[in-house]
Amino acid sequence: MRTSWLIAIFVVLLAAIPTALFSGYHLFQMTMVVVYGVAILGLAMLTGINGQISLGHGAFYAIGAYTTAILMNSWDVPYWLTLPISAVVCAGVGFLVGLPALRLGGLYLALTTFALAVAIPQILKHKLFEDWTGGVQGLVIDKPDAPFGLPFNTDQWLYLFTLGVAVVLYILAINLTQGRIGRAMRAVRDHAVAAEAMGINLAMLKTRTFAVSAMYTGVAGSLGAIAVAFVAPDSFSVFLSITFFVGLVAGGAASIGGTIVGAVFIEFVPNLADKVSKAAPGAVYGVILIAMMFLMPQGAGGFLYGLWRRMVRLGGK
Amino acid sequence: MTALLEVKGLHAAYGETKVLHGLDFAVQQGGVTALLGANGAGKTTTLRALCGMVGTQGEINLGGKRIEGMATEDIVRLGVAHVPDGRGTFMELTVEENMRLGAYTRPAREATADFEKMFGYFPRLKERFRQQAGTLSGGEQQMLAISRALLLRPRLLLLDEPSFGLAPLIVREIFDIMRRIRDEEGVSILLVEQNASLALAFAEDAYLLETGRIVIAGKASDISKDEGIRRSYLGY
Amino acid sequence: MEGFIHQIISGIATGGIYASVALALVMIYQATHHVNFAQGEMATFSTYIALTLINFGLPYWVAFVGSFAISFVVGVIIERLLMRPVANAPVLTSVGVFVGLLLIVNSVTGWFFDYTIKQFPSPFPDKALFGGFVSGHELGSTAVTLVVLLSVYLFFRHTRLGLAMRAAAFNPVSSRLVGVRVGWMLALGWGLAAAIGSVAGCMVAPVVFLDPNMMSGILLYAFAGALLGGIDSPLGAVLGGFMVGVIENLGGAYVVGTELKLTLALVIIITVLTLKPSGLMGRKVYSRV
Numbered sequence: 001m002r003t004s005w006l007i008a009i010f011v012v013l014l015a016a017i018p019t020a021l022f023s024g025y026h027l028f029q030m031t032m033v034v035v036y037g038v039a040i041l042g043l044a045m046l047t048g049i050n051g052q053i054s055l056g057h058g059a060f061y062a063i064g065a066y067t068t069a070i071l072m073n074s075w076d077v078p079y080w081l082t083l084p085i086s087a088v089v090c091a092g093v094g095f096l097v098g099l100p101a102l103r104l105g106g107l108y109l110a111l112t113t114f115a116l117a118v119a120i121p122q123i124l125k126h127k128l129f130e131d132w133t134g135g136v137q138g139l140v141i142d143k144p145d146a147p148f149g150l151p152f153n154t155d156q157w158l159y160l161f162t163l164g165v166a167v168v169l170y171i172l173a174i175n176l177t178q179g180r181i182g183r184a185m186r187a188v189r190d191h192a193v194a195a196e197a198m199g200i201n202l203a204m205l206k207t208r209t210f211a212v213s214a215m216y217t218g219v220a221g222s223l224g225a226i227a228v229a230f231v232a233p234d235s236f237s238v239f240l241s242i243t244f245f246v247g248l249v250a251g252g253a254a255s256i257g258g259t260i261v262g263a264v265f266i267e268f269v270p271n272l273a274d275k276v277s278k279a280a281p282g283a284v285y286g287v288i289l290i291a292m293m294f295l296m297p298q299g300a301g302g303f304l305y306g307l308w309r310r311m312v313r314l315g316g317k
Numbered sequence: 318m319t320a321l322l323e324v325k326g327l328h329a330a331y332g333e334t335k336v337l338h339g340l341d342f343a344v345q346q347g348g349v350t351a352l353l354g355a356n357g358a359g360k361t362t363t364l365r366a367l368c369g370m371v372g373t374q375g376e377i378n379l380g381g382k383r384i385e386g387m388a389t390e391d392i393v394r395l396g397v398a399h400v401p402d403g404r405g406t407f408m409e410l411t412v413e414e415n416m417r418l419g420a421y422t423r424p425a426r427e428a429t430a431d432f433e434k435m436f437g438y439f440p441r442l443k444e445r446f447r448q449q450a451g452t453l454s455g456g457e458q459q460m461l462a463i464s465r466a467l468l469l470r471p472r473l474l475l476l477d478e479p480s481f482g483l484a485p486l487i488v489r490e491i492f493d494i495m496r497r498i499r500d501e502e503g504v505s506i507l508l509v510e511q512n513a514s515l516a517l518a519f520a521e522d523a524y525l526l527e528t529g530r531i532v533i534a535g536k537a538s539d540i541s542k543d544e545g546i547r548r549s550y551l552g553y
Numbered sequence: 554m555e556g557f558i559h560q561i562i563s564g565i566a567t568g569g570i571y572a573s574v575a576l577a578l579v580m581i582y583q584a585t586h587h588v589n590f591a592q593g594e595m596a597t598f599s600t601y602i603a604l605t606l607i608n609f610g611l612p613y614w615v616a617f618v619g620s621f622a623i624s625f626v627v628g629v630i631i632e633r634l635l636m637r638p639v640a641n642a643p644v645l646t647s648v649g650v651f652v653g654l655l656l657i658v659n660s661v662t663g664w665f666f667d668y669t670i671k672q673f674p675s676p677f678p679d680k681a682l683f684g685g686f687v688s689g690h691e692l693g694s695t696a697v698t699l700v701v702l703l704s705v706y707l708f709f710r711h712t713r714l715g716l717a718m719r720a721a722a723f724n725p726v727s728s729r730l731v732g733v734r735v736g737w738m739l740a741l742g743w744g745l746a747a748a749i750g751s752v753a754g755c756m757v758a759p760v761v762f763l764d765p766n767m768m769s770g771i772l773l774y775a776f777a778g779a780l781l782g783g784i785d786s787p788l789g790a791v792l793g794g795f796m797v798g799v800i801e802n803l804g805g806a807y808v809v810g811t812e813l814k815l816t817l818a819l820v821i822i823i824t825v826l827t828l829k830p831s832g833l834m835g836r837k838v839y840s841r842v
Binding site: 047051053055100103104105106107108110111112114115116118119122123125126127238242245246249253277278279280281282283285286287288289290292293294 | 586587588590635638639642644645646648649650652653654655656657658659660661663664668769770772773776777780810812813814815816818819822823826827830
Binding site: 370393398401407408410 | 713716717719720723724726727728729730731732733734735
């Protein structure tokens with residue numbers, strides 16, 4: 001069986017089963033897994049495939065979330081229309097951030113994006129923007145109903161909508177990263193000088209990758225805002241950026257499929273760990289992060305991807 | 318004469334790449350042994366192997382004690398001083414600090430007396446004592462590297478291509494000083510050199526290395542007189 | 554005018570804290586070319602240790618020294634356990650380990666000492682001095698940080714061990730060849746950096762109150778200071794820390810308001826890295842292709 005058929009079946013099952021069987025909170029969790037998957041996918045393209053380390057992707061997630069919230073609250077823009085607008089805004093911001101990032105190598109970029117992540121909540125709380133952002137209290141958004149009278153409740157519709165958008169984004173990402181541009185991105189990651197010598201325009205590639213990456217995580221933020229129906233500055237602390245980084249590593253930094261593993265990880269582990277102790281989620285993340293770095297540089301996602309490829313090869317025979 | 322250093326069946330590899338394939342050689346007590354060969358023959362690797370900087374198999378005997386597998390810092394404390402290729406100067410530190418580091422393993426009072434001795438061999442170091450080492454010329458850095466090694470009061474001195482990148486006049490000056498050192502200090506020397514004629518004039522014994530194997534071994538004077546060997550292997 | 558002078562003096566006081574943390578960051582960076590993202594969390598943990606000792610009934614300065622010593626040991630242990638394997642790993646791996654360390658220290662701190670905000674005592678008199686220009690704590694804290702910084706400087710410049718540590722940071726291979734045990738020098742460097750962090754934490758906690766996330770903002774300012782001064786120059790880092798302290802105070806008072814002070818740090822970082830990445834006193838690093 002061809003891989004694309006397997007994936008298509010997988011997506012249909014992913015759409016049908018949770019919608020039919022889960023409800024309320026569990027369906028919401030599935031929605032968030034999809035949201036986080038897209039967010040981590042953005043980070044995977046930038047850090048895993050293109051080699052630019054970002055510890056600040058929570059900032060783009062926040063910008064996407066707030067763009068959607070502000071558009072819906074202040075200007076009554078329908079939720080689905082906020083997505084393309086948010087995509088453009090985040091791509092623009094990503095491009096602007098990508099410009100100074102050109103001059104920064106691995107460690108310095110990590111540092112700067114870390115600083116961005118730490119500073120973002122303060123900016124979001126600032127009085128200047130309070131009228132739009134709702135200041136410290138944030139903004140509440142209405143959850144959307146299923147359109148055209150389709151027989152789904154709000155949670156179900158949210159899940160299917162998010163899944164649909166995510167599928168499109170994933171397909172685009174796979175096409176991008178498996179084609180010429182993807183090879184160029186990897187070449188720049190592995191040996192920038194050689195890549196440049198072969199004619200790749202380093203600056204354009206890196207800033208555009210930043211833009212695309214920011215766009216993905218930003219759209220994820222928008223989807224997340226719609227799902228949660230609420231945005232507030234303290235939801236977007238540096239811990240969010242670190243969480244995305246953990247999800248990236250858990251999935252195997254350069255693996256597209258791994259982003260789903262990472263998303264599942266960061267959605268469910270804190271819930272489980274919280275039962276042990278309030279401090280546990282952070283500790284679990286930290287231990288996993290360090291263990292991954294020592295033992296499985298390819299991440300759990302990379303390991304599973306290896307299994308997947310073996311399965312596909314067997315299935316193709 | 319007894320051998321200070323005896324090496325049997327030395328193999329060395331960088332990761333998967335094998336570089337030395339079973340070397341046997343020795344350095345006599347108080348003598349000078351030359352290790353010759355072209356680029357890539359494995360001369361530098363041999364010195365690194367003796368210092369524990371490379372993974373090795375085989376026997377390395379220093380004064381009767383087996384030192385293969387020991388850490389570099391411990392081998393150094395047994396009296397082995399290595400002047401690496403490229404001099405290994407601490408560029409950001411001053412000449413004084415470089416020399417203090419050379420005497421790191423020795424008690425402080427010995428160091429001050431030894432400094433004077435080094436100035437006797439290399440007066441220029443006294444002039445540049447407080448200067449940053451990175452600003453010294455190539456020849457001066459070589460002198461500094463040699464004194465750093467001698468301040469250890471070594472039994473065995475390993476010299477990796479001391480003539481490299483230096484003008485012939487400076488090279489001669491350094492080799493003359495090394496003759497003095499050999500006579501006055503009684504230290505045994507293993508000299509790696511691409512400049513074969515220079516090395517053969519200085520050493521008593523010589524070995525020729527080719528792609529990780531010793532192809533010729535003997536007295537330096539015999540080798541330098543043998544025109545056949547000189548033409549085929551040493552290029553002069 | 555008086556307010557202005559007070560802001561500058563306050564800025565110098567906080568700058569001393571930033572300078573200390575910046576020095577710790579630069580020490581580790583010089584030795585390992587890694588940035589210790591967990592430096593802030595480690596300092597917070599040290600401050601809690603100090604508070605615990607004080608609550609046991611020990612006098613302030615005994616607890617201060619106790620925390621200093623314990624932090625030193627913890628720093629050494631962390632280096633020996635975690636940092637040896639990643640010494641030559643790719644950047645992403647080492648960033649991952651440091652972020653992991655950050656998370657673990659942060660969680661352990663919260664777990665041991667809970668998340669309620671606590672008061673931390675200051676050993677200095679509470680009154681305003683010199684006609685109200687400076688508080689007792691500001692003066693005392695500046696003095697303490699200056700003493701620590703000066704001692705560290707003297708240690709590195711004029712002792713054998715300090716020289717060996719500098720050598721190990723500059724040229725580990727040549728250091729081994731003179732008998733310096735490079736691994737232990739790195740561990741000592743980490744210990745010293747952790748101990749300096751404990752001083753910074755104890756000096757800042759009376760002002761900002763103690764909670765597990767106390768140092769995240771301060772870490773940012775320390776980064777800005779270290780970059781501004783030059784991330785491979787200890788003297789630069791110290792000067793940079795003081796400068797950032799003054800800029801932060803003046804900027805917060807007269808330009809951006811106190812709510813955006815962290816953004817100011819971010820702006821400093823971006824400006825330095827864009828205009829002069831080696832900082833005011835760092836050396837330009839050229840990498841051979």
